[in-house]
Amino acid sequence: xxxxxxxxxxxxxxxxxxxxxxxxxxxxxxxxxxxxxxxxxxxxxxxxxxxxxxxxxxxxxxxxxxxxxxxxxxxxxxxxxxxxxxxxxxxxxxxxxxxxxxxxxxxxxxxxxxxxxxxxxxxxxxxxxxxxxxxxxxxxxxxxxxxxxxxxxxxxxxxxxxxxxxxxxxxxxxxxxxxxxxxxxxxxxxxxxxxxxxxxxxxxxxxxxxxxxxxxxxxxxxxxxxxxxxxxxxxxxxxxxxxxxxxxxxxxxxxxxxxxxxxxxxxxxxxxxxxxxxxxxxxxxxxxxxxxxxxxxxxxxxxxxxxxxxxxxxxxxxxxxxxxxxxxxxxxxxxxxxxxxxx
Numbered sequence: 180x181x182x183x184x185x186x187x188x189x190x191x192x193x194x195x196x197x198x199x200x201x202x203x204x205x206x207x208x209x210x211x212x213x214x215x216x217x218x219x220x221x222x223x224x225x226x227x228x229x230x231x232x233x234x235x236x237x238x239x240x241x242x243x244x245x246x247x248x249x250x251x252x253x254x255x256x257x258x259x260x261x262x263x264x265x266x267x268x269x270x271x272x273x274x275x276x277x278x279x280x281x282x283x284x285x286x287x288x289x290x291x292x293x294x295x296x297x298x299x300x301x302x303x304x305x306x307x308x309x310x311x312x313x314x315x316x317x318x319x320x321x322x323x324x325x326x327x328x329x330x331x332x333x334x335x336x337x338x339x340x341x342x343x344x345x346x347x348x349x350x351x352x353x354x355x356x357x358x359x360x361x362x363x364x365x366x367x368x369x370x371x372x373x374x375x376x377x378x379x380x381x382x383x384x385x386x387x388x389x390x391x392x393x394x395x396x397x398x399x400x401x402x403x404x405x406x407x408x409x410x411x412x413x414x415x416x417x418x419x420x421x422x423x424x425x426x427x428x429x430x431x432x433x434x435x436x437x438x439x440x441x442x443x444x445x446x447x448x449x450x451x452x453x454x455x456x457x458x459x460x461x462x463x464x465x466x467x468x469x470x471x472x473x474x475x476x477x478x479x480x481x482x483x484x485x486x487x488x489x490x491x492x493x494x495x496x497x498x499x500x501x502x503x504x505x506x507x508x509x510x511x512x513x514x515x516x517x518x519x520x521x522x
Contacts, residue, residue, distance in 0.1 A: 180478060181485040183520060184218040184494040185211045186254050186377065186408060189231040189238065192426075192500075193442045195507050200231045202508035204238070205245045207497070210514045212246035214521040217492060219246070220254030220284060225291040225299070229430055229443045236269040243277040252282025254373075254408075254494075255355040257290040259309035260299040263316045267323035267342035274324075274350040275343055281350040284373065285320070287313045287361055314364055317352065324349050351399065358382070362390040369397025371404040376488075377496045380468040383407070387488060406492035407484055410469040412499040413477040413516040420471045423512050425449040426500035428462050435461065446500045469498070474519035481520065495520065 187207065191200040208219050221238040224230040232238060235253035243251045256266055266283075274281045287310060289296045300309070309316070322329045326349075328341030354365040357375040359382075365372035366389070374386040387405060394403040412424040426449040433440050436458060444452070454462055470480045481493050499512035 180482055180522075181406075181490060182217045182492040183481075183517075184216055184220070184406070184492060185517065186220050186222065186494050186496040187232065188222045188224060188496070190443050190510075191229050191231050193444055193448060194501075194503075194505075195442070197231045199507040201238075201241070203510040203513075204231075205241060206509060207513055207517070208242045208246055208249070208251075210517055212249040214517055216249055216517065216521070218250035218252060218282060218494070220252045220282065220494065222254050223257045223260075223286075223290060225260075226295040228440055236273065239273055239281065240276075243273070243280060248280075250280050250282055251277070252350075252353070253284045255284030255286040255353070257286045257288060258313060258316050258320075259287065259289045260291070260296065263319040264323060264340075264342070267320045270320075270350045271324045271343035271346055274348055275346070278348045282353060283320070283350045284353040284355050285317060286355045288357075317354070317364070317368070317370075321349075321352055356386070359386050359389050362386045363393065366390050366393040366403070367395060369395050369400050371400060373405055373408060373494075375408060377408040377410045377494075380465075383488060387490075405490060406494055407488050407490045408494045408496065409481065409484060410498045411477060411481075411495040411516055411520065412469065412471045412497070412512075413474060413519040414499070414512065415473060415519075417472050417476060420473065420477075420499070421466075422446055422450070423499040424466070424469070424471050427498035428465060429454075431465055432458055432462055443500065445505075446502050448503075449500065470495070474522070477520060478522065 187204050189200050189204045211219050221235045222232045223235050225233055235256055239251045270283045323342040326346045330337050330339045353371040354361045355373050357379045362372055372390045374383050376383045391403045412420045414420040414423055426444040429449050470477050485493055497513040497516040499516050
């Protein structure tokens with residue numbers, strides 16, 4: 180088995196408040212920490228009724244405080260939504276508080292609707308396109324988080340600019356993507372890179388080959404570094420896993436077909452929803468790319484995927500739903516997915 184890590188979107192069920200969802204994710208993070216998982220990353224999504232992961236730095240601080248050894252990071256910060264200095268300040272402070280436990284994963288896509296994107300950047304005045312400026316913004320963050328920071332010459336005087344007064348260590352920057360753009364940039368900059376296999380499911384091999392074949396060693400990373408992301412639902416039996424995964428299937432169908440987004444259904448609620456005939460093929464295609472099985476089958480599938488894509492680490496996004504009557508501040512089936520995979 181490869182090393183295992185966790186990606187968490189902090190899902191919100193129909194019977195949960197935001198506070199319940201955050202409490203459930205903290206319990207999941209403690210489970211991952213106790214089981215020896217390598218890292219725990221939190222996504223950034225906005226204005227979605229089923230996702231509470233709106234602010235990775237805040238969630239990272241909570242998770243790092245609730246755990247003892249696991250690396251905690253962003254999967255990822257959607258850079259077009261934020262000022263590079265703010266991101267650098269946030270992660271420099273996190274690294275100072277939890278040295279050698281923080282990862283800064285950065286994505287290029289805004290990852291939200293146009294209204295939310297406008298509100299996040301207050302109109303992004305000045306006409307600068309933050310997506311087009313992505314490579315420069317990445318460089319700026321790395322420089323600002325470094326020990327010496329940056330400086331500007333203004334009116335004949337040198338003005339220093341640092342993300343934190345005295346950095347003793349710097350969080351590694353990972354580039355995330357679902358196309359070859361970030362693969363090329365990560366290779367050019369000598370940075371670690373992760374392809375969003377859990378979401379896309381296509382183009383993974385090509386993106387990783389492009390990254391590895393064109394990689395330029397950097398001072399911090401002499402060799403290319405990557406891992407695989409997969410959606411996973413593991414239970415005592417495959418039949419049970421397929422029941423538990425249905426709420427996530429309905430969520431993803433709504434996203435990819437432009438349907439109405441709602442809080443995540445309970446398993447019993449999801450079982451009452453009939454998938455339209457025209458969408459059944461999409462649902463089957465998604466499930467075929469996910470890991471949905473009992474412990475032995477899931478572990479074998481993950482080992483096979485790691486070998487296929489040449490990685491020694493797999494980050495699982497636990498997508499098991501919950502039954503009616505589950506405590507609001509818990510997601511036992513997600514925790515069980517981690518336990519069964521860890522063996």
